[in-house]
Amino acid sequence: MNSINIINILGVYPPPLGGVSIHVKRLIHGLNKYRLIFLINYGSKVKGFEYIENIHSLPFYIFSLLWKRRRIIHVHSNSYVIFLLLLLFGIRHKIGVTLHNQRIARMKSSFKQFVFTSFFHRADFIILNSKKYSDILVQKYRLSENRLHVIPAFIPPMKSESCGLPKGVLEFRKKCNYLISANAFRLVVEDGLDLYGLDLLIDLIYDLRKDGINAGLLFCLPEIGNKKYYEELQKRIENYHLKEYVKIVSGIIQNAFEYWKISDVFIRPTTTDIEGISVKEALWVNTPAIASDVCERPAGTLLFENRNYLDLKDKVLKIYKKDKYETIDFRENVPDVVNEILKIYNSL
Numbered sequence: 089m090n091s092i093n094i095i096n097i098l099g100v101y102p103p104p105l106g107g108v109s110i111h112v113k114r115l116i117h118g119l120n121k122y123r124l125i126f127l128i129n130y131g132s133k134v135k136g137f138e139y140i141e142n143i144h145s146l147p148f149y150i151f152s153l154l155w156k157r158r159r160i161i162h163v164h165s166n167s168y169v170i171f172l173l174l175l176l177f178g179i180r181h182k183i184g185v186t187l188h189n190q191r192i193a194r195m196k197s198s199f200k201q202f203v204f205t206s207f208f209h210r211a212d213f214i215i216l217n218s219k220k221y222s223d224i225l226v227q228k229y230r231l232s233e234n235r236l237h238v239i240p241a242f243i244p245p246m247k248s249e250s251c252g253l254p255k256g257v258l259e260f261r262k263k264c265n266y267l268i269s270a271n272a273f274r275l276v277v278e279d280g281l282d283l284y285g286l287d288l289l290i291d292l293i294y295d296l297r298k299d300g301i302n303a304g305l306l307f308c309l310p311e312i313g314n315k316k317y318y319e320e321l322q323k324r325i326e327n328y329h330l331k332e333y334v335k336i337v338s339g340i341i342q343n344a345f346e347y348w349k350i351s352d353v354f355i356r357p358t359t360t361d362i363e364g365i366s367v368k369e370a371l372w373v374n375t376p377a378i379a380s381d382v383c384e385r386p387a388g389t390l391l392f393e394n395r396n397y398l399d400l401k402d403k404v405l406k407i408y409k410k411d412k413y414e415t416i417d418f419r420e421n422v423p424d425v426v427n428e429i430l431k432i433y434n435s436l
Contacts, residue, residue: 100131264304274313285357
C-alpha cells in the first residue's frame with residue numbers, strides 16, 4: 089500500500105437483499121481479513137462490526153470528503169447524482185467504481201451522459217464483470233483500457249450466511265416433485281416487460297402441471313416493488329389455480345443460496361443483466377441453472393433466447409429429462425475476487 093492507507097467502500101449492506109448488496113456484504117467481510125477497510129453503509133443500519141459505518145446521508149458524507157484525510161473511495165453505484173457529487177467534492181481522493189449493470193450506456197439524457205463521461209475520465213479504476221461491456225465503455229467514452237478491470241461480482245457464500253430454511257418452504261419442497269426457484273430484488277416493469285421474468289415462470293408452471301409434471305415455483309422477492317403489477321400476477325396465479333404451487337417468499341432473505349440448493353433447477357429469465365450472482369450461487373451449490381442470453385453467463389449455464397417462452401420451456405424439459413445436460417465443477421473456476429480487488433487498491 090502506498091501513502092494512502094484509508095479505504096472507504098460506499099455501498100448498501102443488506103437488507104435490502106439483492107445482487108449488489110450481497111456482493112458488498114461478502115466483499116467487506118472478505119477484505120477485512122487482510123486490513124481494516126471501512127464500508128460506508130447508506131442502507132439499513134447494521135450493528136456489530138467496527139469496520140461498517142452507518143450514515144444517514146450519502147450526499148453529506150461525500151461533501152465531507154473536502155476536509156477528510158486523503159483516501160481511496162470505492163463506490164458501488166451507477167447513479168449520476170453520486171458521480172456528480174464525487175466529481176465536485178472528491179477531488180483530493182483516489183476514486184473508483186464497480187458497475188453492477190449495463191444501464192449507463194443506454195441512458196439517453198445528454199446531461200447524465202456528460203456526468204458519466206466526466207466521472208469515468210476522472211476515475212482511477214472502473215470494475216465491471218463483462219469484457220464485452222468493458223469494450224463498449226472504452227469505445228463510447230474513449231477510456232484508457234488500463235483503468236478498466238474485468239472482475240466477476242460473485243463471491244462465494246460465507247459459512248455465517250447458512251441459517252436453514254423456514255418450515256413452510258421445506259413443506260413446499262416436499263409437495264413438488266420438480267421444484268423451480270428464481271428471484272428478483274423487486275418487481276420491475278421496464279419498457280413494458282417484466283425485468284425478472286416472473287410472468288414467464290408462472291406460465292411455465294401452469295404448462296408443466298398441465299403436462300402432468302408436479303412442478304412448483306419458489307420465488308424469492310425481498311421487496312414487492314411494482315405493487316400494481318404484483319396484483320396482476322397474483323390474479324394470474326389465481327386464474328391458473330396455482331396458489332398451492334407458486335410460493336413467493338418476501339421480506340429479508342439472508343440465505344438465498346440455500347433456497348437454490350433444495351431446488352431441481354434455478355432460472356434467471358431477466359431481460360437485462362451483467363452477471364446474475366444468483367446463477368453462480370445455484371451452480372456453487374450444484375443446482376442446474378438456466379438463464380436468458382442477455383449477457384455472458386458462467387460455464388455450465390443452459391441459455392435460452394431472451395423472452396422466448398418456448399425456448400425456455402424446452403430447456404427446462406431438457407433438465408427435467410436429463411437430456412444432454414452435463415454439469416461441471418463450477419467451484420474449480422471461481423477466482424479470488426477479494427484478492428483481485430485488494431490488488432487494485434494496493435496499486436494506487
